[in-house]
Amino acid sequence: MSWLSRITSGLKKSAASLTAGLKSAVGLGASLTPEVKEKLEESLLAADVGLPATTALIKALEKAGVPEPLTEENLKQALAPLIAARLPKAQPLELGKKGLTTIMVAGVNGSGKTTTIGKLAAQLSGQGHKVVIAAADTFRAAATQQLQVWAKRADVEIITKPDADPASVAYMAQEHAQKAKATVLLIDTAGRLPNRADLLAELEKIPRVLQKLNPQAPQHTVLVLDGTLGQATLKQVEDFSKATPITGLIVTKLDGSAKAGFLLALAEKFPQLPVHALGFGEQLEDLGPYQAEAFARALLDL
Template sequence: MAFFTKLKDRLFKSSSKLEDGLDAIVAEGADEKADEKASVENAAAPEAAPEAAPQVSEPVAEEVPTPQPTAPEPKPAAPKPVAEPIPEPEPEKPQKSPGLLGRLMGRAGGTAPRRVLDDDMLEQLEELLIASDMGVDTALRVTANMAEGRFGKRLSTQEIKELLSAEIARVMEPVAKPLPIYAKRPQVVLVVGVNGSGKTTTIGKLASQFKAAGKNVVIAAGDTFRAAAVEQLQVWGDRAGVPVLTAPEGSDPASLAFDAMTRAEADGADLLLIDTAGRLQNRADLMEELAKIVRVIRKKDETAPHNTLLVLDATTGQNALNQVDTFQKLADVSGLVMTKLDGTAKGGVLVALADKFGLPIHAIGVGEQIDDLAPFDPEEFAAALTGLDRS
């Protein structure tokens, strides 16, 4: 639960966006119902008004004709202001007194506002999910499943959150899988992704966590073009007690990967984590370089790499779908790691990825510390995304 609390806290921008949206949708429906009720009451009010009016207006009617010549006598018509309360704006007061906050907190009448799940509400829910980067197809599928057997029923915000959270968790349940550990030694894990996605930090965290679990781990600093990446891995390696294999700046990363496999084999390592340079999916030359690394690795072991992890930055939104599509074709991606969920106001892209590609999601990251990367839990993620309290 500790990671869930952290996830919910750091996904605040995302969960509050969905949460506020859901509250607004239900409150809007509650307002419409209140308006309908008020209009019905107002329609009935004119019939009742004439009955009460004669009592006050008859005395006034007698006094008004006689004192027309004299100016002072209209003052007895002071009862007229007394007649103004008769329209009685009391029916409108229940709408004004609670206010939006009062309605959302359920203070109106002591119960939470409810709204009928109809076509209008479903359309609003779809728009909210699309705005959270869930994608059109996934948003339509999720809302359709929510409506099944519930269409036409009145639902509260809490009930909608529970339904939405359950649907998101159902979509993601099949892809929530930890990184598999094989008997093959060394197990070669190639880590790929675009520039700045968090590959180097993810490798450092994975190495430290597997080392703490008793695994013999080796890191290969395959981003030979960026000195900062090598230094960052060396810091993680020193912290975890894991050797980091490097090559001179500008060296061929495929050669380093081959040498690292030889070294890991000699050391009897359980895991070899190979970092790669960040590359944009639309740069054909860089993608070809990645394909070359894979070919060279397979010369050493035709079954390698045993895992190819694509690290995705949550802040890229729907562009993550294009990245998965491209990297999967060139590097045979076997699983995903989503980072920087603490830096986005929209976490729904992970749901879209699960729905479209069905690739295992091994871990998610919400910060820079070692315990800020954790195995993916669909129920915790769905609850944090929708703002559902699971305490």
């Protein structure tokens, strides 16, 4: 299955919910009547697009116009570019042309963070990169065990030190990766909730210790978001950003979500944050590049 087909199949739950609403809206009039717009607003809000993005989208639709008589296909085709323009920008994880690129990965427990690191390690290794994983989520033994399985599968090195200070594991891994002439270091961090100030402080500390070895490290700090939570993830972005500068996002579990429209709310609130990749399942091939146009069309079942 091509990656574009995977995006389409992965967004089926969200698309089914949104397109059912669009169908109902079209049944209310032959043009963009107030009743049609009201039903359209309801449908977008139900898809977790959020009120500001929904309002902006309907205004843009009024301005762009929809061919009459109004049909479901006409409405979808008119909405697709407007949705794509309001989604987060797509940006692949850029790796340095030489030397080591350090990527720190954060996220709450259950977000798919550790699995995402494993998939990234396997994919990057498959592309010819020399990858090292740092198991700096020392608060959860299962995270280290999970990463060890992925490291073996990807045939990459993993640095572990159970019960150690997470920042010391990150430092040790950075030092080792530099000496080993690795090209990518992926650092797993403890799954955090905003009410754990001690764990957020650890997240703040890791970049400080890395910068003793390389002032530019980490080159990326990626936050992994659970797509099934919808707009609830906006608070996570806010809270994690207070602890350390987030440079980009990876959104997982979208195949289990009917709330994929929340990416529009995300872009509305954090327009500076790109999305690097999307996750649709547990398999290695279920993580791939995010593309706004493909995402918009899949969301509309086009």
